[in-house]
Amino acid sequence: MSDIKLAEAPPGIEGSGFFATSFDKVVGLARANSLWPLPFATSCCGIEFMATMGAHYDLARFGSERPSFSPRQADMLLVMGTIAKKMAPVLRQVYIQMAEPRWVIAVGACATSGGIFDSYSVLQGIDEVIPVDVYVPGCPPRPEAILSGVLRLQDLVRNEPMRRRNSDEYKELLNKYGIQ
């Protein structure tokens, strides 16, 4: 027999021939275990991400089997590396092209805060142009740290209420970034 471990069912009421739980939890379970990543790699953090996707660390174990190089079919934008101010509109456009629900991980010091590049030409953290869900520290972070970031994001996704994307708070958040 294979030793593949299946995701655990959410808590609910089980009886003969039925299982009742809340819709939120089922959708959260499905989303959290099939996050399709969109790598936006501009520098050395991207190299660490390649190791993360490779056979040894194998991000696919957590349901991110298919890296999507089109933003249209991706759920999780991983921004890895220094984002110059000239690149910022491109990153924003990629984020806008992603369909809801969408999440963003800022991997490494540069994407998080500009890192060592405290310079007029470098964006001081991608949260100046798009909302970020998880920040991964490190310069560059080890693949374990990137995996940890993805697992933290899975926690967020699993527990996200269905109504969040329609809520006023969420619309306000996007409006703050000028995204409709």
Place this chain on the structure above:
Amino acid sequence: MGKISNQELIQKISSKFADRVSTFSEPMGLLTFETSKEEIIEVLTFLKNDLDFNFLTDITGIHYPEQEMPIGVIYHLHSFRQNVRVRIKVFLEEQNPSIPTAFNLWRGADWMERETYDFFGVQFEGHPDLRRILNMDDMVAFPMRKEFPLEDPNRVDKKDFFFGR
């Protein structure tokens, strides 16, 4: 053709331009001299056509705020056949520095002049498409000038407040 010596070059350039070129020096063996923005195209044309400097290695800028003519434009030329390089400097005034374009001599000057304009604000007269090349289009300053602060003013995590100062 073998390598031409710097002394020969100095002699040829001086006999052609006399006092219109100045300040010959050879730091690290690289022949360097200055000229003015009125003469620069004639000097470059002479070097290209008569002395066989066929390759424009680079055009760049420099800013010495303490000088009377603070903005410099620096040309690096290379002669493949004679295996020798020269460097030509032209200094300009700080307010609206301008200089004729070298685009008509070397098409490669296009992007080099755009870069020099982008970072130092030097206007290259006659350039076909003088706009910023590396920085954002909506930038108003010329960031490699010494008065421009290099650190990003939007950054808050280095404020004294966070260090108990």
